[in-house]
Amino acid sequence: MRIGQLVTAVGVTGAMVMLSACSGSNAAEDGKTLTIVAWGGEDQKAHVRATAEAWAEENGITIKQDSPTDYAKLRAQVESGKVSWGAVEVEPNFAHTACDNGWAEKLDSSIDTSLLKDVEVTECAVPVLEYAFTIGYNTDTFAHDHPTTWAEFFDVEKFPGKRGFWKYATGAMFEAALLADGVKPEELYPLDIERAFEKLDTIKDQIVFYETGEQQQQLVSSGEAPLIQAWNGRIFSAAQAGQPVANEWNEHLVSYDQWIIPKGSAQAEVAQEWLAHYVKDLEGQAEYANATAYAPVSEGAMEFVDPEVAKELPTAPENAAKMSTVVDYAYWAEHYDEVSKRLSEWAAQ
Amino acid sequence: MTAAPAVDLRPAAPRGQHPGNLASQPSRSTRKRWFDGWGLLMLPLALFLLLVFVAPLALVLARSFTDPVTGLDNYRDFVSSSLYVDVLANTFRISGVVTLLTLVLGFPYAYLMTLATPFWRGVMLIVVLVPFWTSLLVRTFAWVLMLxxxxVVNQTLLGLGVVEEPIAMIxxxxGVIIGMVQVMLPYAVLPLFATMRSIDRRLLQAGEGLGARPMTAFWRIYAPLTLPGVAASCLLVFISxxxxxxxxxxxxxxxDVMxxxxxxxxxxxxLRWGFASALAVALLVVTAALLLLVARIVNVGKFMAGDR
Structure with missing residues (x-):
């Protein structure tokens, strides 16, 4: 009797699980699902909330999310022909590589790129957001005078203390070194890597590499590395949290992320539709900027950004006037591998 | 190793029947068990391993020779750069030091656990398991703040005037070794404790009763009996x-790149998958070679089977 009850209970539970699984897959099969993939965390939630949810509801589309972006996974999905991702946020050098290798769909002509910056658009990718590599500094250590140029950032006599750089070759360290050495911004690319290493040699024992955004905030706000080549949004959020840090905008380098659609995605069509919406969604981009201090990418979106946040973005006119250049990711797509290796060898010496 | 009679579940052969024949064919009992169907119990695990371990490994091996072009290019790249070889050597160096340190820290801890009252043993177990419950990233980041x-450590030392300049600990x-030892400590303590708990402490009393000093009894009787646990914990820690x-x-x-x-x-x-595969294969081969070397010096199989 008891065993009979147990068997019934197991059977009913199993049937329920199967039923719910079936209903789940039905929703996914009708072609109205978009899987958005980004770097994860609160940032991604805010992003989807600001730029996708209202649009999805209006068009009867189910939004799914996955994170973090993983280039190896993307390539594996494309090569196996089973792509579960729709729109993926990537670094622009990877967007170039993916486009060249046929891992990304070409974008529809229905996507109106007229509001975007030309340099941030390719045939496979549109920009997601913009940020800047600024001189982040500790305002206690440098209360009266702080470095305002990359040349001063490299001047360990005048401004003693450790300097933080992102540990990856695309972290704009080479660009900063060359600017510090007197190369004009418009003559930066192709980078003279030898010359950059010579300049980096002059401060090598003062360099600290960081891996994550949290590490970056910790290094500069604790004063462990009172100077850091920073991501403007990270410094801003640390400052808002009461840490003694600030961005120096002079000579900053502009960077961005891009959306791509993996080749062969079953969601390609709906992803194209969403991107067409995204690049015109000025208010959605502004809402995301308000939440995260990443700059919107479409002209006109700044009008909708909270003025307190707007002045902390690279797209604010007073900041944009101080820009040195936009990082050239076509260069990096071609040289990332080789320069990464050189960087590892140099750092390990 | 000889067949373990404890696992033989067949009814005993009638006494006096071809005793010489049985002794000359030690593998017979193993073969017999296959026929009995006991061996089939291994099948699911064998299939599972084949599917999720052997097959992917074969793919990795194949890719290391074929991606992007067929040949030895990936391996040539690996050996031609001091960077990669140094990284591999560094990986083994750090893993070795971590293994040694976890053993030195874990051994007395596990020993104390066997002596403690059940309450304190529970407390000690929880203390050692706490790291399992926290995310690796959080724990590692906590070390950044400490070291x-x-x-905290340097500020305290500076404040007390013990040092003039902060000590470089990350x-x-x-830094790597401190962080890794903390993470790996449970993997060292648990096998050691499991082995030590099963050792009969009366052996020590017997040794002392026969005139050995406590330290002598410990090193000559107790310590050798812990060797299976030592081997297990070292292997676990080193491989991880x-x-x-x-x-x-x-x-x-x-x-300190690993x-x-x-x-x-x-x-x-x-996205150089061929080269990544070659690195993985090189790691596997060197690890296997190292373990074989160690196994020749120390009889690992004997320790692991507990067949003393």
Whole structure:
């Protein structure tokens, strides 16, 4: 009797699980699902909330999310022909590589790129957001005078203390070194890597590499590395949290992320539709900027950004006037591998 | 190894029937068990391993010779750069030091656990297991806050006037080793404790009763009996340490890159899957070779089987 009850209970539970699984897959099969993939965390939630949810509801589309972006996974999905991702946020050098290798769909002509910056658009990718590599500094250590140029950032006599750089070759360290050495911004690319290493040699024992955004905030706000080549949004959020840090905008380098659609995605069509919406969604981009201090990418979106946040973005006119250049990711797509290796060898010496 | 009679579940052969024949064919009992169907119990596990372990490994091996072009290019790249060889050597160096330190710290801890009252043994077990319950990233980041130039330890030492300059404890091997030892300690303590708990402490009394000093009794009787646990914990810690990635990335400097980080970079960063596969194969081969070497010096199989 008891065993009979147990068997019934197991059977009913199993049937329920199967039923719910079936209903789940039905929703996914009708072609109205978009899987958005980004770097994860609160940032991604805010992003989807600001730029996708209202649009999805209006068009009867189910939004799914996955994170973090993983280039190896993307390539594996494309090569196996089973792509579960729709729109993926990537670094622009990877967007170039993916486009060249046929891992990304070409974008529809229905996507109106007229509001975007030309340099941030390719045939496979549109920009997601913009940020800047600024001189982040500790305002206690440098209360009266702080470095305002990359040349001063490299001047360990005048401004003693450790300097933080992102540990990856695309972290704009080479660009900063060359600017510090007197190369004009418009003559930066192709980078003279030898010359950059010579300049980096002059401060090598003062360099600290960081891996994550949290590490970056910790290094500069604790004063462990009172100077850091920073991501403007990270410094801003640390400052808002009461840490003694600030961005120096002079000579900053502009960077961005891009959306791509993996080749062969079953969601390609709906992803194209969403991107067409995204690049015109000025208010959605502004809402995301308000939440995260990443700059919107479409002209006109700044009008909708909270003025307190707007002045902390690279797209604010007073900041944009101080820009040195936009990082050239076509260069990096071609040289990332080789320069990464050189960087590892140099750092390990 | 000879067949373990304890596992033989067949009815005993009638006494006096071809005793010489049985002794000359030690493998017979194993074969017989297959026929009985006991061997079939292994089938699901064997299939599972074949599917999720052997097959992918074969693919990795194949890819290392074929991607992007067929040949030995990936391996040539590996040996021709001191960077990669150094990283591999560094991986083994750090893993070795971590293994040694966890043993030195874990052995007395596990021993104390066997002596403690049940209550304190529970407390000690919880203390050792706490790291399992926290995310690796959080724990590692906590070390950054503790060990940095402006971290708790250095600020205290500076405040007390013990040192003039902060001691460099992160962004170097010291940081990596401290972080890894903490993570790996449970893996060392648990097998040691399991082995020690099963050792009959009356053997020590017997030794002392026969005139041995307590230390002599400990080293001559107790310590050799812990060797299976020592071998198990060293193997577990060493093999797990080789694959570490997050801890060296956050606590180490550019000189402390371990091979796991390099493989991830090749796999996800620059997408050179063939080269990443070659790195993985090189790691596997060198690890296997090292273990074989150790096994020749110390009889690992004997320790692991507990067949003393």
């Amino acid at each position: 940095g130039d402006t971290g 962004r170097n091997s010291t 340490s080789i694959g570490f990635y997050v801890t060296p990335a956050l606590l180490g400097g550019p000189k 091979i796991g980080e390099l493989i991830v970079q090749q796999l996800s960063g620059v």
